[in-house]
Amino acid sequence: MPYWSKAMSYGHNFRTQTKTMSDYSITLKPVYSRTVPIPIGINLPDEWSLSWHQSETFNALSDPQIDVVFNTAMTGDGKSLAAYLQSMTGKTYTLAMYPTNELARDQERQVQDYKGKFQPKYDPQIFRLTGATLEDFVETNQLSSKQQGIVNLTDNSEILLTNPDIFHYIHQFRYLRSDSNNTRWGDNADKVFRKVDDLYKLFVFDEFHVFSSPQIASVFNAMLLMKHTGYKGKFLFLSATPSELLQGFLSRSGFKHREINPVTEGAYCFTQADEKCWRQISQPIALVFPNDLQPNARSGYDWIVENAESIILKFFLDYPDSKGAIILNSIAAVYKLLGKLQPLFKQHNLTVLPNTSLTGESERARSIIDADLLIGTSTIDVGVDFKINFLVFEASSAANFIQRFGRLGRHQGFPIYRAYALIPNFLISRLFEDKNEKAASLADGDEYDRVFFNNAIRDSWLFVNQFEGYSKRWGSVQSFYVWNELRKKQMQAAYPDAAKNFETDIFNALQVSVRSRYGEINRCLEAKQHKIIDEARSFRGSSQLDCAIYDTTNSNEPERDRFKTYNLPGLLSNFIFEVMDNDEFRLKAEKAGISFTRRYKDALCCLQLRDYREMRENWHFYHAGNVSELARIGKVQILRGLEVTTGENAISNALCQRGIVCYISDRRRDELRAKLGLPMQFQAYGLSDRPDDRDPPYTIAFGQSALLLETLTWHWKPKEDEGWIC
Template identity: 45%
Template structure:
């Protein structure tokens, strides 16, 4: 066990706030918030990257112009895009709170839109999804959604074949003049390529928009690519401009506070727990150290904590154990398999046990954190949940935290690199500022491949689709956008360094190969390459019998994780749908079912296994020859073999 201390972080206040920015009483702005406002109103800037650290108010920076209401007959309509629905839900509550405080003169209407929300709204109003989206566009000043919906809207996924491809994106682009991408650092190369395609499509079919990327990490790749095709970018980096201070004494903290510097995060007692790199090492450590967790809550009255793990199964196994052991403290889970009601309860619990569902942007008021991670990015992201608030309100009483403590359950190799006697990146009981510490984690932890080569190989697939007969080349808009189509294609080739003719040739070839292989029409490779996050052919529908709330029992999960961790009973798709419709009729609550449309199989979830089971994929053909071809290939058949289980075959 190694222990260090992380200094608190203070953010510089803005100087000379313009008179037309009317703030709520006793409010001030941080330097980066005012700089973002200025950049948004600078006609020479197209794209802004705000890389202020987690907890420093990037959301207010994004919405400030809109919160000031309509000025000189102009208003900043916002389309805000969040990588998770959980974050969008959290931000909706945050922005509603800001609207109550700022009281803009036009009372902007907020719409939060997910795939499930869209399906339920369309079903309730007895209209098609396309009409539902059009209604939301017309009746909203702020739309908070995920980038997937924006992506599929551009591809015409919600339209009939005879419809104009611009039927939805044209009114959207005509109205909304500001696009915000939050937590941008977690997007992968596939998503970034699709976002660039969207930006170029908007540029050449409408007028220039403002784009704001909020990220705790600078994204040099996308900046260089955007500049290559003429986007003017500005990076707002408080650290580089020396707008952060890291005081190490109470006296220095008070001096900064007297100068109106705002505390972003408090000082943290940070403990590294080195573990073997095995599947359940973190889960076992928590089981063996539950007394440590209990004693921490007993020592620090009013403590609130979170445990963030990589495995949903571990969370499912640990939650009942901790609920019983820590009683009467309230322990709740929050994962992608947790029902909506329990997710909402978890935000008020004394201890929440969750996965990546809660590490992306959700604003927890906690002072105790135990977490594992998979790489440098998730390590820094999860640490960012801690020390953002000095306390919380409970039954109209303010509870102040007396300290902040983090336990990082880390692989042995990381601890050895960080505390190596020769390198001395960190020292036992050392005191460090947050920026230096983050650099050490990035330099010594696993670095995920940034897939720089992806753009040249695959980004053009969507470019071809957007400019083809299903996009700008559609007979209903071809003449109107003839010039736009050619300019769009030229920019795509330039930004991705590829030939769209060559890409189109490959796409036709993949379709022909698939038809020869399967006897079916379609193009699975193109479908996957043009999706927003990639496709999941192994996703299954679950009817979760462990879920208390009936309407929350219908879920999706990937087959490998199901086989490893769940005790299941296979059922037919017809049986699954029958149970869903019966539950819907019984509760009179709509249940979105579009997510089950492409599921590989359906099953009942009886319970979570105490031990992980081993399984493997098998393929009857010659995989070596396929691998040596260095080509993406669709396998027509594979089998999954699991110990003491039947063989599941997928065609």
């Protein structure tokens, strides 16, 4: 019996044995990717072949008529090789950007493996650059600044793996030397970005679909700056769901782009195929939808606890040498489950390890390799390639569902592949039950190909707002600063037409005049609201509510890895902690070799993490002033005097003294989420002028979320139907 048929028979067994009467289950067919003859000029390692999309991406990046390439191949189909093929077979210096440090670390291993197999003659040096590694590099080499660190690293790294945050700040002129007392002294605006852009001929953005409008606007502004200052290289976006918003901006500003789409070109099939022309990229998968999960934050956690032994552990006992992952939305749920699953699995010599933003560097690296069962959050759902045949996952959107489900079935060698999708029962109903004369997308027990299934997930999911208006309202603040730098004498001498052409392209793409932003930005600065401008110029938003953490929950964690940061709302809801004196925290950090000033100088307060709450704490933000008047302002503002209704007084005292960039709405949080389709992780919280209020009538959003919310609600009238204050 063929390998894939054997797995199918296991899938049938599974449906009859491990699902309840109320659950639904389907089988996903295997996926095969079409291979093609090797293009002229490419030498592959022995027994290697290229998929259609890899060959087409190579050709598109070699085409002088194309500026930007979008590769939309399925997860597991080798988009990484498509990105690095030119650097492995030629001499294309490449800067690749990844949304998470975990993915960058995973890809560093992958690229080193490519280098070992391809043996490129020019021996490219590979370096992974993050904010932390840059600081360490500067300190270790006793350099004068981060600017010098970036210059040194680019001089010595033919392949640089980093994050789009650093790319953004380079092209927003953040690594320049200046003197506020002498405006004539300082670096030219192009000192750093010109160095980087001249060296790297290919800029790669991986998993870019995880980003929202602020990041899309940021990358577009940077690309436009590069276009008008002489960049001659290429841009490659790797994403199963490319951004229509970005593609629209590119088209309207003169970028020539091409989409490489294997689905529309018939480059996938879903039945056993000729191995000479087709390569299997995904195994058949048995997928179960438990149908009794209520739409609340705890239901997935409760299901896992209830089925820890009867379903999860049983799978590992039935199929020895299996590897699995649980991917959840809540970081607190991960650590609470860890305490329940580790002792259960340890009885059978099986290892359960965490991988979250709170997991230390050493344990995070170990977890990918050593865990029989890995429990994590978004740190592992974005592109990380680990070999598993069992998956339990929550999802916050259709794209998130497809992304997480895509972690499974990528590697051969297991007898069975099984997944449990922990999504609310009303979504299950949309998928499996007829509604208003519309036939159900899926039927219990049936078999589907991956393309049909992904479309069914997208069609059945709730609307999630894409914040299309952000780029015009706030993304244009970044545009103004780029244009303003291009207007300066030194820049005009080097790039005579850049300011004018940049201004024209911004107007065509965003439908906004950068000149019109001057007055608004100036008024904001004169009113000492520069924090709002800083927020608009950031990439992912500032960390206004981040706290310095000393984590004592894991006794095996190295001392250096115990020092972390985490946001205050998440801490208040899910963790047990106590306030630490700043000096005590600083001494501990410096003893562990960590600079407090460099890493924690902007922290709201210092906390020692003790444990995780079994039940979420019910709390809200509180302000003693007239919140109704604050809500009627209808704009992003800087607010002082904010407190919280739980935790120690020291936390509220620290919060009260800080000016926070926020937006206040006179609608309740649940109403806003439902009406506006706000993403699950959107930073919006209940607000009241009474500390004992059980149902806060106002909503407050912070930082970048405040800017996003304002773009959706600025035109609303207050509920009292009073005149709108602009």
